[in-house]
Amino acid sequence: MKIMKNIISVAFVFLLVNLSWAQTDGLSYQAVIIDNNPQEIPGIDVTGNYLSEGEISLLFSIYNSSNVTEFQEIQSTITDKFGMIDLIIGQGETTPMSAGEFNEISWDGTPKQLAVAISYNGSDYQEFSKQELLFAPYAYHRNITATGTLDVDGATTLNSTLTVENQSLTYLTGDLQVDGVSNLNSELNVLNQSPSYLSGELTVDGDAHFNGDSYFNTITVENQSTLNGPLLVEGVADFNNELNVLQGNPTSLSGNLTVDGVSLFNDDAIFQDILVQNTSNLNGTLNVNNGSPTNLSGSLNVTGASNLNGVLNANAASYLNGQVTINANVNGSQTAYGSYPLRVQGSNQGVAIKLDGSETSSNNFLTFYDGFGNIHGAIEGQTMSQLHSSFRFIWDVVMGGLEQAFVAAEGIACGSQLDFAEAGVMLANNITLGAQWVELTNNYEANVGVYFRSGGADYAEWLEREVASQKMEAAQVVGVKAGKISFNTTSADHVLVISTNPIVLGNQPKSGNADNYEKVAFLGQVPVRVIGIVDEGDYIIPTGSNDGIARAVKSSELSTSDFKNIIGVAWESSVKEGLKLINVAIGLTTNDLAAKVASLEDELNDLRQEMDELKALVSGRTVESVEVDSPIASVTEASPRPISWKANSNSVLMSDEDFKVWLDTYGEIFELRMNLLKKDFQEKSIEYQQFDEIKLIVDHPIEALQKMRSGEFMASLWESFENRYLHE
Amino acid sequence: MKALFLYTSIIFSALICHSQQIMVEVGRTSTQFDYLDSDKEGIENLYPSRHFSYAAGYRKSIGNRVFASASVLFNRYGMYGSDRLYDNQYQWDVSYLGLGLALDLEVFKYRELRVFGRLGVDPEFMINGTQTINNQVFDLKGVEQFDKPFLFIRGGVGAMYCADERVAVVAKYMYGKGLPMGKSEDGERLRLNAHTFSIGLAVSLKYCSYCYKTHFKKD
Numbered sequence: 001m002k003i004m005k006n007i008i009s010v011a012f013v014f015l016l017v018n019l020s021w022a023q024t025d026g027l028s029y030q031a032v033i034i035d036n037n038p039q040e041i042p043g044i045d046v047t048g049n050y051l052s053e054g055e056i057s058l059l060f061s062i063y064n065s066s067n068v069t070e071f072q073e074i075q076s077t078i079t080d081k082f083g084m085i086d087l088i089i090g091q092g093e094t095t096p097m098s099a100g101e102f103n104e105i106s107w108d109g110t111p112k113q114l115a116v117a118i119s120y121n122g123s124d125y126q127e128f129s130k131q132e133l134l135f136a137p138y139a140y141h142r143n144i145t146a147t148g149t150l151d152v153d154g155a156t157t158l159n160s161t162l163t164v165e166n167q168s169l170t171y172l173t174g175d176l177q178v179d180g181v182s183n184l185n186s187e188l189n190v191l192n193q194s195p196s197y198l199s200g201e202l203t204v205d206g207d208a209h210f211n212g213d214s215y216f217n218t219i220t221v222e223n224q225s226t227l228n229g230p231l232l233v234e235g236v237a238d239f240n241n242e243l244n245v246l247q248g249n250p251t252s253l254s255g256n257l258t259v260d261g262v263s264l265f266n267d268d269a270i271f272q273d274i275l276v277q278n279t280s281n282l283n284g285t286l287n288v289n290n291g292s293p294t295n296l297s298g299s300l301n302v303t304g305a306s307n308l309n310g311v312l313n314a315n316a317a318s319y320l321n322g323q324v325t326i327n328a329n330v331n332g333s334q335t336a337y338g339s340y341p342l343r344v345q346g347s348n349q350g351v352a353i354k355l356d357g358s359e360t361s362s363n364n365f366l367t368f369y370d371g372f373g374n375i376h377g378a379i380e381g382q383t384m385s386q387l388h389s390s391f392r393f394i395w396d397v398v399m400g401g402l403e404q405a406f407v408a409a410e411g412i413a414c415g416s417q418l419d420f421a422e423a424g425v426m427l428a429n430n431i432t433l434g435a436q437w438v439e440l441t442n443n444y445e446a447n448v449g450v451y452f453r454s455g456g457a458d459y460a461e462w463l464e465r466e467v468a469s470q471k472m473e474a475a476q477v478v479g480v481k482a483g484k485i486s487f488n489t490t491s492a493d494h495v496l497v498i499s500t501n502p503i504v505l506g507n508q509p510k511s512g513n514a515d516n517y518e519k520v521a522f523l524g525q526v527p528v529r530v531i532g533i534v535d536e537g538d539y540i541i542p543t544g545s546n547d548g549i550a551r552a553v554k555s556s557e558l559s560t561s562d563f564k565n566i567i568g569v570a571w572e573s574s575v576k577e578g579l580k581l582i583n584v585a586i587g588l589t590t591n592d593l594a595a596k597v598a599s600l601e602d603e604l605n606d607l608r609q610e611m612d613e614l615k616a617l618v619s620g621r622t623v624e625s626v627e628v629d630s631p632i633a634s635v636t637e638a639s640p641r642p643i644s645w646k647a648n649s650n651s652v653l654m655s656d657e658d659f660k661v662w663l664d665t666y667g668e669i670f671e672l673r674m675n676l677l678k679k680d681f682q683e684k685s686i687e688y689q690q691f692d693e694i695k696l697i698v699d700h701p702i703e704a705l706q707k708m709r710s711g712e713f714m715a716s717l718w719e720s721f722e723n724r725y726l727h728e
Numbered sequence: 729m730k731a732l733f734l735y736t737s738i739i740f741s742a743l744i745c746h747s748q749q750i751m752v753e754v755g756r757t758s759t760q761f762d763y764l765d766s767d768k769e770g771i772e773n774l775y776p777s778r779h780f781s782y783a784a785g786y787r788k789s790i791g792n793r794v795f796a797s798a799s800v801l802f803n804r805y806g807m808y809g810s811d812r813l814y815d816n817q818y819q820w821d822v823s824y825l826g827l828g829l830a831l832d833l834e835v836f837k838y839r840e841l842r843v844f845g846r847l848g849v850d851p852e853f854m855i856n857g858t859q860t861i862n863n864q865v866f867d868l869k870g871v872e873q874f875d876k877p878f879l880f881i882r883g884g885v886g887a888m889y890c891a892d893e894r895v896a897v898v899a900k901y902m903y904g905k906g907l908p909m910g911k912s913e914d915g916e917r918l919r920l921n922a923h924t925f926s927i928g929l930a931v932s933l934k935y936c937s938y939c940y941k942t943h944f945k946k947d
Contacts, residue, residue, distance in 0.1 A: 039811070040765035041818055042873055042918045043859040044866045049814040081813070 025103040026090030027133075029060070033083045033118070050083020059117040059125045060089045061097070062133070065110045072098040076122070089114070109153065335514025377503065394688050398677065398697050405673040405701075406725040409666035458524030458586070460502035462509050462517040472518050474500040475527045475581055476548030477567060485520060489542040495565050496520045497550075497586065500527050523587035528567060530582040534574045540567045540584050549579060654726050659709055662726065663702060670701040747789035748933040751799065751898065755926025757781045759805035761820070766915035773811065777821070779804030781924055785828065793834035793844075801826040801850055805906075805920055819860040822874055826852030830882070840890040846902065847883045851909070873918040878906035880922070888930060896930040 033056060038045035055078050062071040075092035077085050090102030105112075112133045117125035164170050190196050210229070245251045262281070332339030344351050353365045364378040465472065466484040478485040479492025489495045499505075499521035509517040528540055529549045538552035541562050550567055558566075568586030654662065678698050681688050689695045696713070697704040708718035758776045765771075785799020803826065808819040830848025837843070854875050857868035868874040886900030906920035 039814065039816070040767075040914075040916055041771055041861075042761050042763045042807075042916075043820060043868055043871050044861065046811075046814070046816050046818075046861055049816070052813055 026088040027102075027114075029085075029087045029089045029116075031085050031116075033079050033085060035083070051079050052081050052083055054079045054083075055120065056085070057119040057122050057125070058085070058087065059095075059115075059119070059127075060092065061115040061117075062089075062105060063113045063115065065112070067113075068099070069097050070099050070105055070112070071102055073102075109151070333514060335509065335511060337511055389687055389690075394681075394686060394691060394694050398688075398694050401673050401677045402670070402697070402701075402721070405666075405670045406721055408673070409662075409669050410725045458499055458502050458521040458526045459504045459506075460499035460519045460521045461507040462505065462514075463507070463520045464509070464517050468516045472498050472548070474498050474519075475529045477528065477542050477550045478518070478520065478548065479542075479546075480520070485518060487546045487548050489546055489565065490544065495542055495567050496522065497526045497528050497567060497584070498548075521586060525571065525583055525585055526568070527581040528584045529579055530570070530574070530584075531579045532577055534570050534572070534582050536570055536573050538570045540570055540582065541565045542567070550584075552582075654722060663705060667702045667705070670705065674698050674701040747795075749787040749896075749930040750933065751783070751785050751787050751797065751928055751930045753783040753799075753898065753900070753926040753928030755781045755783070755900075755924045755928075757803055757805065757922050757924045759807060759923075760921040761807050762917075762919035762921055764917045771809065771811075774807050774809035774818075777806035777808055777819075779806060779821075781926065783828065783926065783928070787832070787930065795832040795834070795844070797828070797830045797832060797846075797848070799828045799830075799850075801828045801852065803852065803922065803924075805922060817860075817862055820857070820868075820874075821859075822857030822868060823855045824852035824878065825855050826850040826880065828882070832886070840896075842888040842890075842896075843885065844888070845883075845885050846900070848881075850880050850882065850904075852878050852880055852906065872913065873908070873916060877909040878920060879909050880904040880906045880920075882924075884924075894932040896932075898926075898928045898930050900924075900926050900928075902926070 033051040033054065035049050035051040035054070036047070038047040039049050055076070057074060057076040060071075060073050060075065061069055064070050071090075072095045073089070073092035074095060075087050075089075077087060079085055094101065113130055114133050115127055115130040117127040119125040265284075326341045328341030330339060330341055337343065355363055355365065364380050366379040367375055368377040369375055463480065463483065463485045466481070466486040470486065472478065472485070472487075476487070476498045477489060478487060478496055478498060479489035480494040480496055481488070481492045485496070486492075497520070499519040502519055502521060503524070505519055530540060530552060531543065531549050532551050534540075534552040535554075538554055539558055539562070540550045541553055542565055543549050543551050552570055553562060568584040569588065570582050571585050572583045574580055574582060674697065678688075680686075681698070688698055693714070696707070704713060705718070707713035708715060709722075756778055757780070758778045760776045761771075761774060763771055763774075781804065782802040783799045785797050787795050787797040790796045802823070804821070804823045806819070806821040808817075810817045828848055828850035830846045830850075832844045832846045834842050834844040854868070857871075857874050859866045859868050859871070882902045882904035884900060884902030886898055886902075888896045888898045890896040902924045904920075904922045904924065906922065908918060912918075
């Protein structure tokens with residue numbers, strides 16, 4: 001028998017551990033017995049065939065970790081046709097070496113070994129296998145009922161529901177890893193202040209109460225979150241949707257608040273400091289309360305109206321590119337500094353007004369309106385055109401031209417370097433006159449000024465009342481003595497009128513003292529209280545009653561004592577006997593006294609003449625009449641041939657025939673020069689024709705010279721030219 | 729081996745010019761292993777495999793109808809089988825080279841056709857051989873049962889047809905039994921039974937025209 005020979009069987013053991021309850025405890029043992037005897041065939045024999053239908057006996061021994069035999073049994077069996085055996089260890093015949101039955105083995109998790117020996121004759125067992133018993137890596141059960149404890153040292157995989165009934169506690173000393181969904185139908189309490197870590201999302205369908213500190217790396221709240229306590233965020237908090245703070249609760253930010261989008265404050269917003277990097281749009285009112293200052297380091301652009309109900313302090317330059325209207329509710333006396341809505345102070349210069357472009361008479365520097373919108377006055381600028389069109393400018397230019405013409409004529413007449421041609425070239429080149437024109441123009445242009453235009457009619461000054469308590473009214477007549485005024489005109493040094501509407505008012509009294517002063521007219525048209533009939537041209541003098549009222553006196557009826565009391569000349573008439581206001585021109589009567597003095601002087605001369613004649617008659621001599629020139633008379637009226645005004649007493653005046661020859665000889669020079677001047681005027685659009693005298697000189701210079709010499713036209717001017725250029 | 733070669737050469741040279749033929753044959757051999765293991769039990773489920781065989785030799789008449797031949801043989805033997813119990817599969821494939829010595833007796837003659845019976849022996853030696861067990865191939869070199877000389881005793885019949893005066897076509901059947909030369913040490917015994925069908929050509933040497941003498945030349 002092949003089996004009877006020394007056989008060392010190699011068992012391929014496929015061991016299943018199968019612990020079953022109650023009646024059968026055992027280990028399922030299946031093996032394939034390999035016949036080590038080769039199968040003889042021609043040539044090389046075949047080895048490794050299983051032992052087919054062979055009788056064998058197997059000795060099973062289980063050793064504990066101390067190598068003590070806990071269990072041993074013998075089982076005899078016959079291999080099947082394919083050499084397999086299928087036994088249950090624990091159902092054999094225990095040997096005396098066994099410490100107990102199979103079900104008495106303590107499977108306490110300590111290592112145990114299974115040794116298998118085989119025999120083919122019932123004895124002579126030869127051990128062919130000894131290996132450690134391993135717990136099944138995979139055990140499949142329908143139901144497991146354990147009355148004792150279940151110790152799991154390794155991983156436990158539950159493919160279905162784990163139910164802990166009877167409200168029994170479940171203790172996990174190690175980590176609990178749940179790969180699937182964990183549904184807790186009751187509370188989840190983490191005790192001992194142990195932390196809970198969630199690497200994934202935490203979805204709370206109900207309320208989440210955090211009674212202690214909560215730390216989140218990332219928290220996503222799908223629905224409403226109610227925080228009954230403070231929320232401390234150490235890191236960055238990004239809100240992808242709205243952040244609403246309800247119930248009027250405040251929101252405090254200790255750090256910077258950066259808003260990349262639009263910030264809408266539908267109610268009051270209180271800021272300690274607010275820094276706006278870009279544009280800030282306020283669709284409502286911006287109130288700065290508690291008198292807090294608002295500091296702007298950059299420009300402030302206000303598209304709409306800006307209403308400042310308090311003080312506006314601008315410590316740097318202020319530029320207002322729109323219209324500025326000051327509606328100040330400040331009222332008071334004209335002498336009170338605080339009565340004025342616009343006050344300019346703090347510098348050694350006052351107010352500078354600059355208009356766009358060149359000013360015209362229709363562009364005012366200042367315009368004065370009353371409360372009803374009526375214009376009462378304006379300050380206009382004088383344009384260059386106005387300058388060039390002014391009489392004085394044109395007159396001086398023309399005079400300059402005449403001067404040059406006389407010079408040229410004199411040069412030719414005196415046989416100097418100039419001849420007609422050279423004089424003509426000189427004039428044409430405008431050498432001298434050109435320089436004179438530039439000098440004259442620059443001088444005038446440097447003095448282009450402004451016009452005061454006003455309904456006001458007089459120039460007045462503040463003068464102090466002699467008696468402070470004595471009230472005075474406009475149009476009353478007052479006397480000035482030692483610079484103070486009173487109704488006493490009898491002993492006054494001057495008699496003046498309280499001004500009604502002065503255009504210029506000087507001698508401003510000091511602040512706080514204005515009530516003791518009155519506006520007194522010095523020059524211009526002033527309404528005066530006059531009693532009795534008044535004709536134009538009548539002199540207005542006080543009544544003498546020191547009552548502030550005046551009366552009218554004809555010029556022929558003026559006495560010498562009235563002269564010092566003359567207030568002015570009436571420029572309107574009135575047939576009313578009673579008290580009324582008469583428009584009087586004051587300060588314009590200086591020549592009146594001169595005429596009177598001249599008349600008196602004539603009378604005196606007549607008396608002297610008569611006296612001399614009487615003396616002569618008494619002594620037997622004759623007296624020659626002497627004509628006395630009255631320079632004053634030449635001032636008031638033009639004489640056909642005025643008495644020569646001699647700048648140089650040694651000069652000899654030109655005769656008529658000499659003048660004619662001179663004019664025929666040099667008249668061309670004047671015409672040439674005036675033509676050039678006329679051309680200049682036309683080029684500069686200067687309307688010289690509006691002045692008759694200038695028009696005559698420029699358009700007809702020879703005729704003008706003839707009229708000058710004949711005395712019809714500016715005789716004194718001719719005398720001046722004659723004495724300087726034509727005397728011998 | 730050297731003695732055998734020498735012996736064959738002497739015989740061949742002695743037969744020159746006496747109805748001498750050169751024969752070349754190719755055949756098909758079917759082999760059966762006659763095997764008994766150490767328990768004198770045979771193996772079931774073995775099947776012969778067929779291989780080509782080749783022979784080349786010299787034939788000379790030594791009598792009126794008797795011929796002697798010597799040839800060199802190249803034979804392949806093989807079998808295959810399986811074991812249902814152990815699910816094993818086997819296959820053998822061995823090549824042998826031998827020297828055949830035979831005596832032909834012409835038993836029938838008709839016109840160009842000659843029928844003869846042959847009896848011969850040929851010792852054969854394995855050149856190479858393989859054994860395949862369950863797709864694993866093993867070399868039979870050194871394996872006792874195969875790598876030893878076999879003495880084949882062959883017997884069979886053949887026919888020769890003279891195509892012309894010098895060339896004859898030969899067809900032959902031989903049955904041979906190979907007996908292992910030597911004693912088996914493991915108690916197993918292997919014998920080879922071979923059936924060979926071959927055809928060939930026999931060319932008469934010059935001046936020794938077999939066909940001419942035997943047929944075309946009237947006796």
